[in-house]
Amino acid sequence: MAATLQFDLVSPERRLASVQATEVQIPGAAGDMTAMQGHAPTITTLRPGILRAVSAEGTKAYVVTGGFAEISATGVSVLAERAVPLDEMDAKLMDQLVADASAASSVGVDKDTAEKAMSDLQAMKAAAGF
Structure with a gap:
């Protein structure tokens, strides 16, 4: 049996x-990462x-719009700004997430950060199949 860690979202x-x-x-x-048991402590x-x-029940995917992840040798805790299970996502909700982010990025954010x-x-929309 593969070693496990506690995952909370x-x-x-x-x-x-x-x-x-x-x-x-x-x-x-700063880029995609995979956390497994024994991972060095990291906050991103x-x-x-x-x-x-990935768990004994299979792989579960979630759409996240931002937030923080705290990784330790025994667990991963993710505090997401917005998170939706991918299997609950639809085109209307995805478009709303993009519109919300677009509106937020136009207020007090430099052009490079907004882009x-x-x-x-x-890219998330394409990866989710929308």
Whole structure:
């Protein structure tokens, strides 16, 4: 049996996951990373993307729009700005996430940061199949 770590995913709306996972694939702001048991302690910000947790029940994917991940040797805790299970996502909700991010990025954010955020959202939309 593969070694596991505790994975918790929460957003302001609800707790989305609390499972023993063999790996968690995280869309970090500095690049994608995979956390497994024994990982070095790390804190990273999230970029918009697809977060995946692999457990005994299979792989569960979540759309996240940003937030933070705290990784330790025994667990991963993700505090997401917005998170939705990929299997609950539809085109209307995806378009709303993009519109919300577009509106937020036009207020007090430099042009490069806003363009990067929109690029990440478009890549997330494509990865999710929308």
